[in-house]
Ligand code: SF4
C-alpha cells in the first residue's frame with residue numbers, strides 16, 4: 472500500500488457519528504437537487520433487482536476482481552450501502568472502516584475499495600451492481616479472464632447487455648420531457664467550476680454527504696481520482712478549475 476488520501480479520518484468518523492442519527496431517525500439525507508421520492512423509487516428498484524437476482528453461489532468472494540479496477544459507485548448505490556453500515560454494523564467496525572480502511576491508495580495510484588477485507592467483501596449483500604457479476608444468470612468472473620468492460624471479448628454478450636440494461640434502469644430516469652437523465656449529485660466546491668457527479672469513489676460521496684467541501688475539493692483534484700470520476704456538465708466531461 473502506497474499511502475492514504477490526506478484526510479483527517481478521526482474527524483470524519485466523528486462527523487459520521489453525528490450523521491448516523493439522521494439515518495436512524497429516517498430524515499431525508501439525499502441531495503436536494505432531486506426529489507426524495509425519486510431517490511426512494513430508485514432505491515426500491517435497486518433493492519428489488521438485488522433480491523430478485525440472488526447470488527449464483529459461484530463467486531468464492533476471493534476479492535480478485537475487486538483489485539482489478541478502481542472502486543467507484545453511483546450515488547444511488549452509495550445511499551443503498553449507507554444504512555447497511557450505519558444501522559447494521561457495530562460501532563467498532565464502523566470505526567475500523569474510517570480509521571483503517573478508507574482512503575488507501577496503491578503504488579500505481581489506484582484506490583483500494585474500502586470494503587475489501589481478508590474475508591472478502593464486507594458489504595456483500597449491498598455491494599454495487601457492477602460488483603455483482605451474476606445478476607443476469609451468467610457468472611462474470613475475472614478468474615475466467617473476462618473483461619467486464621470489453622463486450623468484444625465475450626463469446627456471448629447477451630448476459631452483459633441484459634445486466635447493463637438492468638443497471639441503467641436504476642441509474643437513469645425520464646423527466647417530464649421524456650428525456651433520459653442520469654441521477655447525479657450536483658457539486659459546488661471552492662475553487663472548482665460547478666458540475667454534477669455520476670460516478671465516484673465511496674470517499675468522495677461521503678465527503679459530499681458530510682458537507683466537507685474544502686476536503687472534497689482537494690481530493691477531487693488528486694490525479695488518483697480524476698480518471699474514475701464521471702461528471703455531467705454541459706459541453707464537458709472533465710473537471711476544471713474556476
Ligand atoms: S467474481 Fe470471481 S474474482 Fe470476483 S470475488 Fe467472486 S470469485 Fe473472486
Ligand code: SF4
Pocket residue numbers: 534536537542584585586587588591592593594595598599602
Ligand atoms: S464493494 Fe465489495 S465486491 Fe465491490 S469492489 Fe468492494 S469489496 Fe469488491
